[in-house]
Each structure stands twice: as C-alpha cells, then as structure tokens.
Amino acid sequence: EVQLVESGGGLVKPGGSLRLSCAASGVTFSNAWMSWVRQAPGKGLEWVGRIRSKSGGGTTDYAAPVKGRFTISRDDSKNTLFLQMNSLKTEDTAVYYCTTLFYWGQGTLVTVPS
Amino acid sequence: SSELTQDPAVSVALGQTVRITCQGDSLRSYYPSWFQQKPGQPPLLVIFGENDRPSGIPDRFSGSISGNTASLTIAGAQAGDEADYYCQSRDISYNHLVFGGGTKLTVL
Numbered sequence: 567e568v569q570l571v572e573s574g575g576g577l578v579k580p581g582g583s584l585r586l587s588c589a590a591s592g593v594t595f596s597n598a599w600m601s602w603v604r605q606a607p608g609k610g611l612e613w614v615g616r617i618r619s620k621s622g623g624g625t626t627d628y629a630a631p632v633k634g635r636f637t638i639s640r641d642d643s644k645n646t647l648f649l650q651m652n653s654l655k656t657e658d659t660a661v662y663y664c665t666t667l668f669y670w671g672q673g674t675l676v677t678v679p680s
Numbered sequence: 681s682s683e684l685t686q687d688p689a690v691s692v693a694l695g696q697t698v699r700i701t702c703q704g705d706s707l708r709s710y711y712p713s714w715f716q717q718k719p720g721q722p723p724l725l726v727i728f729g730e731n732d733r734p735s736g737i738p739d740r741f742s743g744s745i746s747g748n749t750a751s752l753t754i755a756g757a758q759a760g761d762e763a764d765y766y767c768q769s770r771d772i773s774y775n776h777l778v779f780g781g782g783t784k785l786t787v788l
Contacts, residue, residue, distance in 0.1 A: 601777065603723075610782040611715070611723065611766050627776055663722055667713060667768070667777075668734065670722040 568592040568669045572662060575674030582654050582678075588647040588664030588671060595645040596620065601667060602638060602649050604660035604676075614662070617647070631657070656680045684712070684767050684780035691786040692757045700752045700783045702767030707748050712769045714743060714752045716761075717782075723766065727752060754785075762787045 574586040590598070599622060602614040615628040617638045626638050637650040647664055654676075661673040684704040692698035702712055711730055715723035725734050727743035740755045750769075754761055767780040 603779075610764075611717075611768075611779040613768075613777040613779060616777065627774070629776060665723075668725055668728075670724070672722055 570664045570666075570669055570671035572664050572671045572674035575662065575676045577677045577679065578654055580654060580656060580678055580680070583650070583652045584654065584676060586649040586651070586662055586664075586674060586676070588649075590645045590647065590664075593666070593669065595640075596642040598666050600638075600640065600647045601665050602636075602647075603663045603665055604658075605663070605673075606657075606660040609660075612660070614649070651676070654678045684769060684778055686765075686767060686780040686783045688781070689784045689786065691788055692754070693788050694759065695756055697753060697755045698757055698785065700754075700765050700785065702750045702752075702780045703748055704769060704778075704780075705748055706769045706772050706778070707745060707750050709772060710770045711745065712743070712750045712767045714741075715766045715768065716763045717766065718763045726765075757785075757787050759787050761785060 569591045571589045578584050597619050599618050601616040604612050615638050617626045635653045639648045656678050659678050661675050663673045664671040686702050714727040716726050717723045726737050726741050731743045742753045744751050764782045764784050766782045771778050
C-alpha cells in the first residue's frame, strides 16, 4: 500500500519559514516525480512545484507565486520529500499535499495569519 | 495560455449522466487528468491519459477530448459521486502543471 505522510505544518508569522516533509512508503520513491500541491481554505487546488527523479534530471520547477521563496528537495535514501518555505505570506495559508498525482498524502496545514 | 477553465457548479439527477468540461489551450497537446475531491479528503485520481482509470475507479467514469475541451463523463450518477472535480494538465510554455478551478457536482 502506498502511503505519503506529510508533516511540519503549523502556525508561522508573516516573513517566517517552515519546512514540510513527506515520508513515502510502498512506492519506488527514487523513480517518482514528486509534486507539492496546496489548497487554500475553501478554494481550489494550486500546483506549487515539482522535483523530478534523479534519472529524470533531479531538477525542479515552481509556480510563479512561490518561485524564489520555496525550495523542493528530496532524500531518496530516506524516501522523503521536502518543501522549504521562506518569506511566508498570508496568502500561503493552505493545506499542502505531497503527491505523485497518482497518489496523495492527507495534507498538512500551514497557517500564516494576517 | 496556461489556464484551464471549468464551470463552477453542475447538477445531475440521480441515475442520469453528467458531463463536466475543462477548456484550455494546453489540452490541444496534452491529455488532462481528472481528480475527485470530497470534503475533508485529499484529491483522488479518477481519469488519466487518453481515458484510463486507476484501479478501483468504476467504468461509469470516462474521459474524452475534442480540440481544446476535455470532458469527464459520469454515467448513472450516484449520491457518492457528489464532490468537487478538478482537471489538470501542463502549461505548454513552462512545463508547469496547472489545475482547473474545479466543478462542484451536486446529485439531486
């Protein structure tokens, strides 16, 4: 059974930083292209960014609203995906999902109060 | 353009067939994926590729595409199909992923 389990969410002040983790099991993580997708309260899905597998180049892409502030990385030895979020804004408040698009975690809530 | 446009809300009578549409330029080049999301749950992939369903998704769900418009068709709608549905594709210019705004399906 594939499991993606996010952690690291919480309350952070504007301008602060937070690091999310996503632990994967039941999937060949090293071969997986992994994305972060977020959902603001009551809103739709928004793609945040993606990291390719090492065999796919290991490169990253980011959505315009987070480019330069967020960094996606991976540790294939620990089957773990990361999202480093810096210079957080109120509009970053959302549930953050780790996903292969085929499989999704339950999400972790990040709150940046105004 | 990287945008995918969906109708905000659609309704269907119990047992009838409903089509949820998604429009965007990228759909001329890439097949979309479709996701179902129920309140408090993560999205669930229901259609990917030309018209493929993950294991466990009933064949009442099907996908099609014509020009820049993709459709998710649900035959014999059930109360359990009531959910938000999102299409997803790629941005042609930047190789980003993009989601439609979502369609709230109500089963009457």
